Amino acid sequence: MLVLTRKLGESIAIDDHIKIRVVQIKGKQVRLGIEAPKDTKIHREEVYMAIQSQNTESAQATSEAARGVAKLLKP
Amino acid sequence: MCPKVGYGAWAFWPSAMRGLMMATIEIQTSRFGVVRCQSEDLIHFPEGILGFSDLRQFVLLDDPNDEIFAWLQSCSVPQIAFPVLEPELFSQNYQMNLTRHDLESLDMREYLQGLHSQVQVATAKLAAVEAPLKDAANTKRAEPIPGLRSFSIITIPDDPTQMTANLKAPIVINVAKRMAKQIVLQDNNLAIREPIFQKLQMRVVQNPQAPIKTQAADWGVAVRLPSQGPEASV
Numbered sequence: 001m002l003v004l005t006r007k008l009g010e011s012i013a014i015d016d017h018i019k020i021r022v023v024q025i026k027g028k029q030v031r032l033g034i035e036a037p038k039d040t041k042i043h044r045e046e047v048y049m050a051i052q053s054q055n056t057e058s059a060q061a062t063s064e065a066a067r068g069v070a071k072l073l074k075p
Numbered sequence: 076m077c078p079k080v081g082y083g084a085w086a087f088w089p090s091a092m093r094g095l096m097m098a099t100i101e102i103q104t105s106r107f108g109v110v111r112c113q114s115e116d117l118i119h120f121p122e123g124i125l126g127f128s129d130l131r132q133f134v135l136l137d138d139p140n141d142e143i144f145a146w147l148q149s150c151s152v153p154q155i156a157f158p159v160l161e162p163e164l165f166s167q168n169y170q171m172n173l174t175r176h177d178l179e180s181l182d183m184r185e186y187l188q189g190l191h192s193q194v195q196v197a198t199a200k201l202a203a204v205e206a207p208l209k210d211a212a213n214t215k216r217a218e219p220i221p222g223l224r225s226f227s228i229i230t231i232p233d234d235p236t237q238m239t240a241n242l243k244a245p246i247v248i249n250v251a252k253r254m255a256k257q258i259v260l261q262d263n264n265l266a267i268r269e270p271i272f273q274k275l276q277m278r279v280v281q282n283p284q285a286p287i288k289t290q291a292a293d294w295g296v297a298v299r300l301p302s303q304g305p306e307a308s309v
Contacts, residue, residue, distance in 0.1 A: 039174045041261050050267045051244045051259065052126035054230055058157045058241075059127075061231040063106040063138060063146075066158050069235050070142035073272075073279045073287070 102134060103153040106146070110136060112298045117150060118248060121180070124257045125244065130155060133255070135226075135248075135297035137289065143275075144229065145291040147246060159226035162242060164287055165274040170262075171225060171245060177258050178220075181249045186220060224248050224296055226289075228257075230268065239268035250296055 004012055011021035017037050024031035034042055100117070102110045118133045132150040149155035162169040178187055225247045227240040242265040248255040275287055291297035 039176055041174070041176075041259065043259060043261075047243070047259065047267070048125060051241065051257075054239075054241050054267050055124060055126045055157065055228060055257075057232075058228045058230045059155050061158050061229075063141070065231050065235060066144045066146075067138070067141045069144070069231065069238070070287075072235055073143075073276050075276075075280055075283075 100150075102148065102150050104136075104148055104156065105153040106156060107136060107138065107148075107300055110134070110148070110298070110300065115253065116298050118147075118253050118255045118296070120255050120257075122256060124157075124246070125259075127155060135159070135291050137292040137297040137299045139300060139302040143287050143289065145226070145289040145297050147226070147228070158229045158231060159246060159291075160229055160240065160271075160289055161291070162225060162227045162240065162245060164278070164289075165240065165271040166242060166269070169242065171247070171258070171260060172262060173220070173247070173258065174261075177247070177256070180256055181223065181247060182252045182254045183220070183222070183249060186222065222249060222251055224250055224291070224294055226291070227269075229271070236272045237270070238272050239266075240271045241267050242269045243267045248296055250294065 006012065006022050008022055008025055011019050011033075013019050018040065019035040021033040021035075022030060023033040036042060098114050099111055100114055102112065104110055112134055116134055118135060120131050120133060122128065123130055124133075127149070130149045130151060133147050134150060136146045136148050136156075138144070138146060144158040144160060147157045147159050175187065225245040227242060227245055229238060229240050231238045243262075244257050244259045244267065246255060247258050278285070278287060289297070292299045
């Protein structure tokens, strides 16, 4: 992993079109400003982790449980 | 004579190749036993599914004993299958804003080219073609993109009334090319765990005759399992 040291207000550039700036430093929190083309997807890593755990949980379902849902839905 | 023989030999090979490519495949599954399908039924995930990046081939199965779900079954790990539903069944205003990169990774080249030429026609008088093209590929579209079908992965916990759908990262399938991807949408209002039981129940109450059954098989994306097929429980 490439590690760079930046001060408040300084930024790094990734490729030609992505810029990440340190906007605020407050205790243990750092606020980052990101400039990127509209097409670039930017997510907190937790989003991917949450999707992974949702996928893992989903794969535990049995066919019996799924078949049972229809009966539960009927009033 | 010689050219004719040559031609015959040439004509023979492609059909033999085609025969090989359309072979019947047996897929081991823990939920539905051995499933037989055609190689063209397979759905390819070049990047896998989040958390399951090693699994690249899946098949969508329609269980005739299930009145609701389809199953996205791994072709290599019998235990791995995800119950899925089309998001339209519980979220009427669901919109997927796919980026150009998303469409490229689903091999939607023809669509993107069509988009390009449409925009070129529309902006023929304008010098800047690239900017509107980008917008066209990025803007919200209420119309579904032809050739794509999307499904939400459903989590069914022990208490099924707590079941949820992943609206944030749908499985999007290019039906003709059998290419698919779990696409993480940028829209921050979409939930990874959207409760859906009450929404489905509402549908049933409002219109008891209308089934909530997935349309995946009718769309040609899913393989219908035989109703008396061998069964095994997980």
